Amino acid sequence: MAVTPELVPLDSRYELAARCLVCGSEIAAGEGVxxxxxxxxxxxxxxxxxxxxxLDPDRYLGGHESGCC
Ligand SMILES: [Zn+2]
Structure with missing residues (x-):
């Protein structure tokens, strides 16, 4: 799949715990994508x-979560 040019991968090792923007699942610090x-x-x-x-960045940035994988 073509990567959106505006979407730059980050190293999750340095990221804090958070909720998945798409499905709302809890992600531990240093894990996930x-x-x-x-x-x-x-x-x-x-x-x-x-x-x-x-596929639909604006939808998720607007707070609309969907189910997970
Ligand atoms: Zn998710």
Missing amino acids: SARYRGQALRFQCASCLARFE
Whole structure:
């Protein structure tokens, strides 16, 4: 899948615990998948959630979660 140019992968080792932007699952510090998008560091539970975000970024940035993988 083509990566959105604005979506820059981050190293999750340095990221804090957070909720997945796509599915709302809790992600432990240093785990999951992280990416920077328009200046914001975003956290995802897994690559599948990141892929869903790529398909429709505005939906998830607007607070609409969906189910997980
Ligand atoms: Zn998720």
